[in-house]
Amino acid sequence: MFKPAQRIRFSPQPGAAPSRAEAAASRLFSPVDCGPMRLATRTWVPAMVPWRASPDGEVNADVIAWYARLAQGRPGAIVIEATGIRDVPSGPLLRIGDDRFVPGLARLVAAVREASGGETRLLIQLIDFLTIRRRPERDTFLRRFLPLTDALRARVGHGDDTAVREALVALPDAELRAILPERDWEALSLGYRERVTDTHLPQIAELPQVLPGLFAKAAARAEAAGFDGIELHYAHAYTMASFLSARNDRADGYGGPREARVRLPLEVFAAVRAAVSPNIAVGCRMLADECIAGGSGPDDAAWFAAEFARAGMDFLSLSRGGKFDDAAQPRVGEAAYPYTGPSGYECMPAALSDAAGPFGRNLAAARGVRAAVRAAGCTTPVVTAGGVHGFAQAEAMLHDGSADVVAAARQSLADPDWWLKLRSGHGAAVRVCEYSNYCEGLDQKHKQVTCKLWDRLDLTGPLRALASDGRRRLEPPAWSPAPPSGSITE
Numbered sequence: 059m060f061k062p063a064q065r066i067r068f069s070p071q072p073g074a075a076p077s078r079a080e081a082a083a084s085r086l087f088s089p090v091d092c093g094p095m096r097l098a099t100r101t102w103v104p105a106m107v108p109w110r111a112s113p114d115g116e117v118n119a120d121v122i123a124w125y126a127r128l129a130q131g132r133p134g135a136i137v138i139e140a141t142g143i144r145d146v147p148s149g150p151l152l153r154i155g156d157d158r159f160v161p162g163l164a165r166l167v168a169a170v171r172e173a174s175g176g177e178t179r180l181l182i183q184l185i186d187f188l189t190i191r192r193r194p195e196r197d198t199f200l201r202r203f204l205p206l207t208d209a210l211r212a213r214v215g216h217g218d219d220t221a222v223r224e225a226l227v228a229l230p231d232a233e234l235r236a237i238l239p240e241r242d243w244e245a246l247s248l249g250y251r252e253r254v255t256d257t258h259l260p261q262i263a264e265l266p267q268v269l270p271g272l273f274a275k276a277a278a279r280a281e282a283a284g285f286d287g288i289e290l291h292y293a294h295a296y297t298m299a300s301f302l303s304a305r306n307d308r309a310d311g312y313g314g315p316r317e318a319r320v321r322l323p324l325e326v327f328a329a330v331r332a333a334v335s336p337n338i339a340v341g342c343r344m345l346a347d348e349c350i351a352g353g354s355g356p357d358d359a360a361w362f363a364a365e366f367a368r369a370g371m372d373f374l375s376l377s378r379g380g381k382f383d384d385a386a387q388p389r390v391g392e393a394a395y396p397y398t399g400p401s402g403y404e405c406m407p408a409a410l411s412d413a414a415g416p417f418g419r420n421l422a423a424a425r426g427v428r429a430a431v432r433a434a435g436c437t438t439p440v441v442t443a444g445g446v447h448g449f450a451q452a453e454a455m456l457h458d459g460s461a462d463v464v465a466a467a468r469q470s471l472a473d474p475d476w477w478l479k480l481r482s483g484h485g486a487a488v489r490v491c492e493y494s495n496y497c498e499g500l501d502q503k504h505k506q507v508t509c510k511l512w513d514r515l516d517l518t519g520p521l522r523a524l525a526s527d528g529r530r531r532l533e534p535p536a537w538s539p540a541p542p543s544g545s546i547t548e
């Protein structure tokens with residue numbers, strides 16, 4: 059995980075807990091419409107992969123228990139983790155690339171409805187991603203996988219191909235790096251990774267023809283499973299964000315100027331919108347800033363957001379960074395991970411931070427995005443995440459133009475009941491996130507994600523299940539005391 063040079067320790071400042079009456083009068087706990095989807099409150103749990111799906115991407119008991127536990131806090135909306143739209147093996151990442159996934163997803167929807175008393179709206183984040191391979195063993199790569207070209211043979215300069223490969227194996231890294239084509243050096247030192255600009259590959263060239271249909275079919279399945287909304291994953295390191303990136307210089311009308319980079323995201327949205335009924339909300343998660351050299355910045359984000367709003371998206375959820383481009387070198391046998399470099403840090407900043415700190419890092423860019431959407435004459439709600447862990451902080455975001463809906467990922471992981479506690483006058487009982495990124499460390503290793511503040515609590519009591527390491531509970535203990543009786547929405 060990237061560590062900024064400055065090591066300033068920031069402490070969470072949740073501020074005073076609101077009384078029940080203050081919460082009832084707040085903007086945070088007031089309703090908002092995301093197109094056809096009415097949220098009872100402006101509270102949102104953004105997508106977080108908890109690594110609980112079955113090895114073939116199916117919903118199982120752990121997935122259901124996880125989201126039902128999040129729903130007990132009754133946020134306005136929960137977005138189910140990034141879910142793959144292709145019917146290809148993706149490890150324990152949820153999938154929606156075939157009709158066989160619909161019954162499991164329908165059970166998940168039903169469990170969330172029941173756990174939230176029908177209050178929480180449920181969305182699913184639809185993702186496409188390109189091929190990425192693990193970092194290979196140096197000698198194996200050079201002896202077996204490196205493509206030998208005539209140019210490379212000429213540069214090494216002696217013998218048959220076996221001799222050329224052995225000569226490469228014998229070279230020190232600095233010389234090898236100077237001699238190998240850049241992408242081959244990358245494949246060796248980081249692991250092979252496809253880019254949307256690799257248009258010499260047929261599967262990459264045809265993405266604009268293939269993706270609208272794949273997203274549309276996945277969205278129709280999500281509607282069949284009973285979801286209230288679709289979140290198109292246009293953020294972080296994945297295919298659609300790469301089309302939006304200023305680094306996308308495709309020459310086929312889908313890269314280069316902003317107008318061309320936004321084309322496929324708009325075409326995907328149009329296909330999805332046409333594939334689901336008008337009562338399903340469709341929006342996207344996008345980056346307010348890619349936070350990489352040569353990438354799209356806040357001005358691009360504001361421009362894209364206005365385009366998406368004009369096209370009729372029902373919400374725009376903003377994140378930040380999280381790119382492969384500056385990810386740390388993985389260990390041999392592991393794949394690069396987009397949250398390990400400086401842009402990854404921008405996405406999930408920790409308590410030990412640079413001067414900008416971990417709280418509200420995305421707010422200035424978010425204000426720019428929201429202002430551009432309003433200037434385009436659209437009222438599209440903007441959902442903003444980034445270090446939110448307190449009532450006053452959330453309320454301020456809603457008043458200063460940073461957000462229409464407040465999203466909290468790690469704070470909701472630390473205490474899924476926190477929204478309900480704030481709302482019902484029990485704010486002093488909130489378990490406040492320490493921004494340790496212990497959870498993110500688990501995510502990086504594809505281990506079941508839990509929080510250090512609760513995963514060792516009451517391990518001897520009755521438990522539904524333990525993590526596969528046998529040492530952690532998978533869901534936080536139930537909240538006690540029970541909330542006061544009566545409606546909490548008055």
Ligand SMILES: Cc1cc2nc3c(=O)[nH]c(=O)nc-3n(C[C@H](O)[C@H](O)[C@H](O)COP(=O)(O)O)c2cc1C
Binds near residue numbers: 108343378444465468
């Ligand atoms: C364990 C974990 C998994 C995540 N998975 C996703 C994901 O699937 N899709 C996504 O858009 N963001 C994902 N994120 C990013 C969060 O949604 C959020 O943008 C980020 O954590 C910053 O918000 P926070 O400060 O409230 O945690 C993940 C974050 C964590 C901690």
Ligand code: SF4
Binds near residue numbers: 471472491493497498
């Ligand atoms: S492990 Fe818990 S306390 Fe640490 S960042 Fe994650 S949610 Fe917050």
